[in-house]
Amino acid sequence: MADVQTTNQSILVVGGGMSGITSALEAAEAGYDVVLVEKNPYLGGRVAQLYQYFPKLCPPNCGLEINFRRMRQNSKIRFFTMAEVANISGSEGNYNVTIKLSPRYVNDKCTCCGKCSDACEAEIDNTFNFGMDKIKAAYLPHEFAFPMRYVIDPSIVETEDGKKCQEVCEYGAIELDMAESTFDLNVGAVVWAAGWNPYEAEKIDYYGFGEYPNVITNVMMERMASPNGPTQGKILRPSDGKEVKNIAFIQCAGSRDENHLPYCSGICCLASMKQATYVRERHPDCDISIFFIDIRALDRLEDFYTKVQEDEKIQFIKSKIANISEDEATGNLLLEGENTRTGEQLRMTFDMAVLATGMVPNKIDIAGAPEVAADEYGFVINDPEKAGIYGAGCVRRPTDVASSVADATSSAFKAIQSIARR
């Protein structure tokens, strides 16, 4: 049971990605008590999985680290990982919330010595790397995880592996009898910053994701390019581990499509152009083709587009890919479309294809929760008529980190107003 004292002057932030962290910090630095809950065992959200940020191509961990430091210095923020909202009721100025904590089986005495992981034999899919590799069932979620603390997967708690882990831990950090727990909070306002999930690429059946191993998604590409990812930063074909010689980026994979996501996901053009620079950096001989309907690079981001266009190894081809088929013998992929600039039928073969899949907002999915306004696609609208629960970041619209941070700041301010109004 967590000892958290809150009042209707406090703010609850749900989701510990860039948006949630920002809302929490802004409100706390303005003097309000904040509780932040995050479902994953670490903070940082999707950003922690990116290799580099566009347009500056700097490592995201740097920005995250600055925010974590701000959090550590501020006693007004309490945060919980492996935590979710189980229940929420009330109205603006007075919400009663129940938080559910899933057991981590590791307490704060953990020094990250790694001995439990060495002792453990069982392996699980590495969800941080989208299942492209396996990790031990006693693991650190990733190299820069915050909080820096191991996790024991529930699957080994009752097994020999679990016992072995506990035995080798010299710090008494492993508690296999940890159980799920709940605690109640009273808060005056809520910021919903649960972020996004990648659109399920399997649903676009004519691209063969899940069926053809060399068709991957843009989020997988971020992990592949990361030095701490499944291939240590090399861009290798999943089917045979071969270095790529030519690669295709397929824009609007599922977005701008009435059969899938009718809206533009806003960031995937930039993400693909950024990823093209990853490929250039790692494999300078590789030919890169980006297939698009139109390129969406707005405001200052257009400069990045201009820069990438200058690279003679990167081709932009105006065609939505209509079909992918695989040559079973080689694993190569045949892409078909119509080049809408020339009117020619297009058939091109590639080693690998990256689907620029879009973003799906994580809606408030708590039974009995007060109604929150959303648009036809599920993005939260901060409706003045339904004040008290505010969306922040990608739950409000699919966008980049800079815009998420700006939005999260404004949502923190709205939450403060909800309290001040009472």
Added chain:
Amino acid sequence: MENKMGYNASFAEEVFRNVDSGDEIKMCMNCGVCAASCPLREHMDYPPRQIFSLIRAGKREEVLGSQSIMLCTSCYTCVVKCPRSIPVMDVMHGLAHYALKKGYTPRIEAARFGKEFWNQVYRRGRVDERDLAQRAYFAGGFWEGVKKILEFADVGIKLVLHRRMKLIPEKKIKGISTLRKMLDKAEMLDKGRSVQ
């Protein structure tokens, strides 16, 4: 009328107003998926996306005189795949109908194809894709037919693979005489006559 720059500024408006489903093309984002998915794309002078672009560009003669609009076999591929949910097939049919009404005659190949289609429906109540293609090709003589069959072989195989064409001949449907009555009436209506 085309202006001296070679386009007809009011043609798009004419299509939006007069062609069945014609205004649907306002939603087209020019992505090319229909053009790349149509099984007849290689035999069309302008695959669907290009037809829509030509409409916007005011190319009345090219569009209404095109063979593509007459060739559409109603396979639905474009309708299923269009990211903007445009009933591409309906627009193609709408255009074909409009072109005929405006006195454009389908080019010889498309006409053979259409006529054979009608004959088959009239005879059996259904279309035998394989037989249809063969008859349409051979309508121009034996050697021309052989040449055409070889050209179309890949499309045929694709259709079979996607279970859109069967290899065994189709049988007559039940109640073919009722269907024929309907078809007769439809033909009368089409010619502008009244039916009771």
